[in-house]
Amino acid sequence: xxxxxRSDNWGFPRWGSYESSREAEKVKLCDxxxxxxAGNCPAPKSPNSPEKWYFCQTHAAEYNRGWDYFEGxxxxxxxxxxxxxxxxxxxxxxxxxxxxxxxxxxxxxxxxMTALEIFDLTPDVDFEAVKKAWRAMAxxxxxxxxxxxxEAAKKFQAAQAAFDVLKIAExxxxxxxx
Numbered sequence: 001x002x003x004x005x006r007s008d009n010w011g012f013p014r015w016g017s018y019e020s021s022r023e024a025e026k027v028k029l030c031d032x033x034x035x036x037x038a039g040n041c042p043a044p045k046s047p048n049s050p051e052k053w054y055f056c057q058t059h060a061a062e063y064n065r066g067w068d069y070f071e072g073x074x075x076x077x078x079x080x081x082x083x084x085x086x087x088x089x090x091x092x093x094x095x096x097x098x099x100x101x102x103x104x105x106x107x108x109x110x111x112x113m114t115a116l117e118i119f120d121l122t123p124d125v126d127f128e129a130v131k132k133a134w135r136a137m138a139x140x141x142x143x144x145x146x147x148x149x150x151e152a153a154k155k156f157q158a159a160q161a162a163f164d165v166l167k168i169a170e171x172x173x174x175x176x177x178x
Contacts, residue, residue, distance in 0.1 A: 116162075134159060
């Protein structure tokens with residue numbers, strides 16, 4: 001008489017795996033030519049397209065580095081999409097200290113980059129140079145110096161807002177949580 005096979009189901013909790021089989025599992029390979037890694041990271045083939053590439057993690061990172069989400073959109077549609085994305089992303093502001101940094105070289109957000117453009121400064125500038133540029137613009141465009149000049153008042157307000165953005169970012173960068 002043949003010996004009975006021992007069961008691996010010994011009661012609760014059920015030790016036998018669910019839907020277990022001895023067949024080979026199908027794995028989709030990375031769509032990058034010559035790569036034999038598992039392609040488990042989907043990436044769109046073109047903006048707003050349901051068709052997807054499937055890359056390994058390394059090639060997905062390489063693909064995403066050059067991705068432009070707004071490619072092919074006109075200026076109005078781009079602004080609308082960007083506003084929608086920003087609105088949706090605001091829900092994650094509380095956990096911002098866990099996220100990746102913003103655009104550019106990876107150390108400045110988009111708002112900071114815009115503020116630096118107002119002062120005509122490079123992204124790697126220190127905060128002392130920002131203060132210097134702000135003081136120069138404030139002296140040049142202050143409403144007390146240029147009474148009744150609407151254009152100067154707008155430039156002064158833009159400079160003040162840009163300085164506030166950069167000041168808050170600098171405080172956040174300097175402050176370290178305990």
